[in-house]
Amino acid sequence: AQKITQTQPGMFVQEKEAVTLDCTYDTSDQSYGLFWYKQPSSGEMIFLIYQGSYDEQNATEGRYSLNFQKARKSANLVISASQLGDSAMYFCAMRDQAGTALIFGKGTTLSVSS
């Protein structure tokens, strides 16, 4: 069975600093996709970044980058130059080979202070 593990319940960072949110996964599939979502207090799920299991380069989207280490089964999210608006809950998720539902980790609450 697939599993996503986020071991950091909460992270604190100052504005303009970089922060890494950890995510490890477990799957027996060869083809899979890894996602990061941001959920502010309003509850909406905001897609941040995607990494396919066959992608050789780490995905980047603006200030977000995904540190993909396939052998370690980790897909950490790096946010550079944190902003106050980055304060939210962050979820790592996986899509299985069938391309169906996303399985989510428990999430990490990020707090950015000035």
Place this chain on the structure above:
Amino acid sequence: GAVVSQHPSWVICKSGTSVKIECRSLDFQATTMFWYRQFPKQSLMLMATSNEGSKATYEQGVEKDKFLINHASLTLSTLTVTSAHPEDSSFYICSAKGLLSYNEQFFGPGTRLTVL
């Protein structure tokens, strides 16, 4: 990106009543829709997967007679919480996937249900 709406955004009901939540894909045809449930400060838990025109597939532990899902068209799926009880109070989020969107799922804004 594609837009998914949910209605209502929040609802308060009395114990024992039924509540219907709608999930609509506004600018694409959603061949598959997913329903998730989220308790405060917890993760999203998949409840069921629905494909247009067929019966929903429920995850283990989810009562299909309590959480009725209908996906009658390519743009609309509904979740009905029957005989709601306080323990059903939660945040319900749908997501939709189009025929060509292998990687992406588009999430609705969620519905907050409070059962008194």
